[in-house]
Amino acid sequence: MSSCMKLPQKLMLLGSGELGKEFVIAAQRLGNYVIAVDRYANAPAMQVADCFEVISMLSADDLEAIVSKHQPDFIIPEIEAIRTEKLQEFESRGITVIPTAAATNYTMNRDRIRELAHKQLGIRTAKYGYAETLEELIAVSDEIKFPNVVKPVMSSSGKGQSVVQNSSEVEKAWDYAIANSRGDSQKVIVEEFINFEIEITLLTIKQWDAPTIFCSPIGHRQERGDYQESWQPAIISEKMISDAEEIAKQVTDALGGAGIFGVEFFITKDEVIFSELSPRPHDTGMVTLISQNLNEFELHLRAILNLPIPNIEQLGASASAVILASLSSDNIAFTGVADALSEKDVDIKLFGKPNAHPYRRMGVALAKGVDVQEAREKATRAASKIKIV
Ligand SMILES: Nc1ncnc2c1ncn2[C@@H]1O[C@H](COP(=O)(O)OP(=O)(O)OP(=O)(O)O)[C@@H](O)[C@H]1O
Numbered sequence: 001m002s003s004c005m006k007l008p009q010k011l012m013l014l015g016s017g018e019l020g021k022e023f024v025i026a027a028q029r030l031g032n033y034v035i036a037v038d039r040y041a042n043a044p045a046m047q048v049a050d051c052f053e054v055i056s057m058l059s060a061d062d063l064e065a066i067v068s069k070h071q072p073d074f075i076i077p078e079i080e081a082i083r084t085e086k087l088q089e090f091e092s093r094g095i096t097v098i099p100t101a102a103a104t105n106y107t108m109n110r111d112r113i114r115e116l117a118h119k120q121l122g123i124r125t126a127k128y129g130y131a132e133t134l135e136e137l138i139a140v141s142d143e144i145k146f147p148n149v150v151k152p153v154m155s156s157s158g159k160g161q162s163v164v165q166n167s168s169e170v171e172k173a174w175d176y177a178i179a180n181s182r183g184d185s186q187k188v189i190v191e192e193f194i195n196f197e198i199e200i201t202l203l204t205i206k207q208w209d210a211p212t213i214f215c216s217p218i219g220h221r222q223e224r225g226d227y228q229e230s231w232q233p234a235i236i237s238e239k240m241i242s243d244a245e246e247i248a249k250q251v252t253d254a255l256g257g258a259g260i261f262g263v264e265f266f267i268t269k270d271e272v273i274f275s276e277l278s279p280r281p282h283d284t285g286m287v288t289l290i291s292q293n294l295n296e297f298e299l300h301l302r303a304i305l306n307l308p309i310p311n312i313e314q315l316g317a318s319a320s321a322v323i324l325a326s327l328s329s330d331n332i333a334f335t336g337v338a339d340a341l342s343e344k345d346v347d348i349k350l351f352g353k354p355n356a357h358p359y360r361r362m363g364v365a366l367a368k369g370v371d372v373q374e375a376r377e378k379a380t381r382a383a384s385k386i387k388i389v
């Protein structure tokens, strides 16, 4: 990748949610041209992009049509559920796919990245197995033992995921996983339940012509497999940080290319266990909108465009807390924003999603505090003041 690339570049973003929206804002600030793509109109990133397309990103024909029309310099996936084989074809035609087409293929399904990390690279993960029928799930659950976690191999934000306590719950977990699987896969992964002390995201920036660099680890808390709050810095030992960095470097080197990765780990009393990674900004990394001199979206952009990242400065104890919908509606208004913003060092981002359904993430509250505890309390308090009406 040339270090004297001209700007603007033409960027096609596949997936236009809240993470894409912040990425578009970062890209626009350096004057780039962005085509935002998603399965529905008026998605968050479309609202700030130069133009948009509504297609099925799992359709090779739909992808071909928009790529031929716009001729982007870069294709930047924002979600997993994309026809990644087609991305490989675009890459062979000279379009840069971020981080690489092969990486998007590895990370689209949980089984591929797990095989890469565990079998190929020998990295410690939770014990796991796969099933493609209920009968197989019953058998593999007995091997993994209980409690375990069942997830569709293609899903994100905890969709279709359940913690299974005993054999009587296996069938329910199968039905739930299959009903909530994205794309065309009918396969689930069963993982040993890890009783971790904390889980972290290590934002890892892989650059074209410069060494891989890391952000300070982000701690997070999840419910129903979906993130509720995150904070930075996560308090873990220097040894654990360097172990996690080493693993993140190993996996991202195997995937190649450039961009930011959100590498997820479970931290137990004495172990760092690799869970999964996003080859793109991470939802828990939204805390960097307040906690760093360069947020994860700006870092992704700089890495993609081969722009220098001279320093990443952590600005002190910070936190994020999600604002979730509680009802279904396509006529959305928020109350409590003024109240939430009345506290010092608090910020609110509302994503502008055109409709709501229970647990859909509609916004995020951000806060700084004297310590992580205070930052978390402030972010959670601010988020709780916002009501969707
Ligand atoms: N094996 C496990 N043991 C204990 N907890 C787990 C396990 N697997 C998942 N979880 C919990 O569920 C959360 C979501 O799991 P995971 O990251 O695999 O799903 P996801 O759908 O990819 O989420 P996202 O897309 O938001 O990263 C984890 O962050 C963790 O809190």
Ligand SMILES: NCC(=O)N[C@@H]1O[C@H](COP(=O)([O-])[O-])[C@@H](O)[C@H]1O
Pocket (backbone or CB within 6 Å): 015, 016, 017, 018, 019, 020, 078, 079, 156, 157, 282, 283, 353, 360, 361
């Ligand atoms: N954990 C992955 C993640 O947070 N992805 C973010 O959520 C959006 C989908 O939201 P939606 O389901 O509300 O449309 C995605 O487009 C991305 O921004």
Ligand SMILES: [Mg+2]
Pocket (backbone or CB within 6 Å): 264, 276
């Ligand atoms: Mg995850």
